[in-house]
Amino acid sequence: MKRKNFLQRAYTVMEIRTGFATGLPVLSGGLFGAYLAGHLKIIPLLLMFVTGFCLNIVANVANEIRAYLKSEENEETFTHHLGSEGLVRGDATVVDTLIVLFFFLGISGLSGITLVFVTKNLTILMIGILSAFAAIGYSLGPKPYIIYPIGELVSGLFVGAISTLISAYLQTDHLNLPIVLYSVIPMIMTVFLMSTNNTSDIEKDRGHRVTLPHVIGFRNSIKLIIPEALLMLIAWTTLYLIGGITLLMFISGVVIFYYFGYIRWYKDYYQIQAPYKEMGREFGPRPLLLIYSFNLILSTEFFIYLIQS
Template identity: 30%
Template sequence: MNTTRTIAPHRAWLMAARPKTLPAAVGPVLVGTALAHAHDAFAAGPALAAAAGALLLQIGSNFANDYFDFFKGADPGDRLGPVRVTASGLITPAAMRVGMMVVFGLAALVGLYLIAVGGWPILAIGVLSILAAIAYTGGPFPFGYHGLGDLFVFLFFGLVAVCGTYYVQALTLRPVVVAAAVPVGLLVTAILVVNNLRDIETDRRAGKRTLAVMLGRRGTRAEYFLLLAGAYLVVLGIWLAGQGSAWVLLPWLTLPLTMPLGRNVLTAQDGPTLNATLAGTARLSLLFSLLFALGWLL
């Protein structure tokens, strides 16, 4: 473990930001913006601000997880995931706390502009998003420790992110936007499922009752496949319901990418393979969202 102390400070902060998870923040903004454009409501300023806010919230959430998991003992030395910088001593708890506050502060500053554009609904969304990011592993009832992490990721990184991005541009909301947010949220949740599948044993020992710990390996693998299948079927349903042209089916081109990911989820037990599967699921989520956004533009 001492070898990690040779890592440069800027590299340690980059590790804490967990860049492989950041597509989860970008994809929903792309879809929400594409829908706004399709409805003649595109606004560059709010769209860029929504992207910045989403990235800051994702990074702040990652910092908070690193910080609070350290104090709860959820990051033991034998964990299979990437190095956690607080537990490994790369960044002190005090510095991580400051970093977390700075990132959430920047997100709040971005939110002030979006509130000026979208009014009180954006204020409510912003406050709830920051509180949820902290409460995922912190506070008196951490969602991630009581099997609710998957639900809150789906809600905030799927429904809220897509609908919020659309709202700050169109200043209204349509049912098709909510429907389009569902497959995006399902795939973002699948990223978390791989993370929790990898960490089942260490989370169980630490008393971190994720949904994966509750379901066990078989149930968690089933959840992963249901999330992926649901994403593609919802897109198909949007088209069959006449809510979009055949172009909205473009995300189906990513279906072959699910095959190796699903195989790894079924068979892999080692950390490196599951870490690669997590990164692959994040790439799938981003590419799916890119094609979905392109479909709405076309």
């Protein structure tokens, strides 16, 4: 049954909760840059947040369109999350979905162009265009990278690392080691999110796309999280040792890694021996909770430090 109005139908294809998987790293990255610089440039931060959030929605909607065109989803694979799968379920029409796609693409473009105008930095323009192509090319086009075992890495680079780097750079006007180290954190957290989804969907994706779990195996894709987590912890510790963050910030990060990364997610995730139908619904949101908690809590600490200094 179709939903009663356009906004309700549009919501079903946006996967809006993962839009913050880009928006929040942009927020914390910008506030980290402001913390390093000692002052906050609010307009670039807001424009970067809008651009990153909207491009993530564009990627989500493009994925919805692909799933519909390629018949990748059915009643057996639905997660029954109201914010996604709306096109395949019939909760939204193709026209609804295209309107949402071009609306968010337009907002991200307008915000990005305004950012270039404000900063007078053409490098930002080139990165923005590349990011827009990456968001659409994630699922659509002649060679969508979602069908290859590089999706996790590409998403980690664009959604996590590059968005964080640029947001911090706009505050400091230069790149340095602390910014690079900080960008490693959201990059790996994004990889966690993509990896969990791909591992959960290993059987559903078979025959439609070749993801990393298909190449290295189900259990190995789960175990791969361990060296990735160690790299994240090394980057965070190094950032503290070189004076990039305070002791309180460092401890906050470690507690978040332990509670939301291990206790709430990986402790149970590691025990899974074979994929099962409800796996994506049960474990897919857990890395997202890690992303939310880290970026919101650290953003708050950066902001408090700014207003007190």
